[in-house]
Amino acid sequence: MQLILASASPRRRELLTQAGFTYRIHPAHIPEDPRPDEDPIAYVCRLAREKAEAVYGQLVAAEPGIVVLGADTTVTVDGEILGKPESAEDAARMLRILSGRTHRVITGVSLVSSVRTETAAEVTAVQFLSLSDAEIQDYIATGEPMDKAGAYAIQGYAARWIPRIDGCYFNVVGLPISLVATMLEASGLNLP
Numbered sequence: 730m731q732l733i734l735a736s737a738s739p740r741r742r743e744l745l746t747q748a749g750f751t752y753r754i755h756p757a758h759i760p761e762d763p764r765p766d767e768d769p770i771a772y773v774c775r776l777a778r779e780k781a782e783a784v785y786g787q788l789v790a791a792e793p794g795i796v797v798l799g800a801d802t803t804v805t806v807d808g809e810i811l812g813k814p815e816s817a818e819d820a821a822r823m824l825r826i827l828s829g830r831t832h833r834v835i836t837g838v839s840l841v842s843s844v845r846t847e848t849a850a851e852v853t854a855v856q857f858l859s860l861s862d863a864e865i866q867d868y869i870a871t872g873e874p875m876d877k878a879g880a881y882a883i884q885g886y887a888a889r890w891i892p893r894i895d896g897c898y899f900n901v902v903g904l905p906i907s908l909v910a911t912m913l914e915a916s917g918l919n920l921p
């Protein structure tokens with residue numbers, strides 16, 4: 730059975746490789762906008778499923794046996810969804826919201842095959858120290874926030890502001906690998 734990762738994210742690729750899965754990459758390109766009143770868990774589950782379904786639809790005629798994995802990560806606080814920042818100002822706005830408090834990082838994952846579509850979400854609580862305006866500006870100048878949900882990378886410089894998390898670390902980086910492995914094993918995919 731061939732596993733396809735419907736993602737352009739280098740982090741997802743690294744985590745799937747680290748966990749011992751063999752796969753091919755076929756990124757999905759779908760619009761990423763929350764619907765009015767869509768809650769964050771429903772939002773990431775819908776996007777993960779849409780990414781996996783889009784790639785499955787493109788490849789299934791030639792390769793009926795494929796299993797496609799899609800994922801989407803977002804940051805949420807007070808019911809607000811913080812996706813990838815659109816500009817440096819947007820990144821600063823997000824980092825000011827996260828400063829000095831705990832937020833949730835949610836990743837939706839979806840597996841699509843001829844047998845079934847299965848979608849689930851993992852939630853991790855992340856505590857942030859207070860950031861000064863100067864720290865926020867210096868951080869944005871590194872470029873690290875721009876392609877990350879919530880405008881930070883726990884695996885990067887932002888590690889210095891995160892004293893504790895509650896939940897799966899890999900979920901914050903973009904792929905809750907233990908949850909994904911459980912789902913993949915149920916589809917018959919295991920260590921090589």
Ligand SMILES: Cc1cn([C@H]2C[C@H](O)[C@@H](COP(=O)(O)OP(=O)(O)OP(=O)(O)O)O2)c(=O)[nH]c1=O
Pocket residue numbers: 735736737738740741756757761800801802803804813834876877878879881882883884901902903
């Ligand atoms: C919070 C956080 C997010 N991120 C990343 C994970 C995701 O790659 C990104 C959120 O964007 P996503 O839209 O989930 O993923 P993507 O656009 O990078 O890739 P694709 O849609 O092709 O699968 O933010 C980190 O790398 N570190 C962090 O600490």
